[in-house]
Amino acid sequence: QQNVQQSPESLIVPEGARTSLNCTFSDSASQYFWWYRQHSGKAPKALMSIFSNGEKEEGRFTIHLNKASLHFSLHIRDSQPSDSALYLCAVFAGNKLTFGIGTRVLVRP
């Protein structure tokens, strides 16, 4: 049974700062790794994914994956108030996505 954990539980960052979010998983056979963002009262929306070890950058967002450590992370540079949301990591294994409980991010102007 996949166990996906996120840290920290919540985060307050000043506008323009870097936000770093962490996710660990338990199934070493996991194949694909996702970050979703969910604004209050809205549907989760995919931000980006990665499947091989290393780093992937898309705009202000960067994912790092280390499969040996069962860990991946999301970094947001130049954080904006519109980035305030619940960030969900998700791991694809055994034909299903398993989500973490989320990290709530508040970006203060």
Add this chain to the structure above:
Amino acid sequence: DPKIIQKPKYLVAVTGSEKILICEQYLGHNAMYWYRQSAKKPLEFMFSYSYQKLMDNQTASSRFQPQSSKKNHLDLQITALKPDDSATYFCASSQDTGGQWDTQYFGPGTRLLVL
């Protein structure tokens, strides 16, 4: 225009009753899913369907029954409702059921409250 429609947006039910949650997707996807999100718990996978066939069922209770009348429809029937069933139920879809490019797109959700 919304690509994934869920109805109703809000639903209040009494304990023991039965409700059907509706989901339609207009993305041309072959795979559809149901998830549940409740307070203090992760977004929880319930079912996956591919080409109208059940692929995975992670719901222990038979009170939850998905129904697929058309390829782009996946409704969720819940019987003998309990207060613990109170949650937001999200429908999602993806092109297929695997692969790194198979982004799952979520509908707006149905918020269910069981009294």
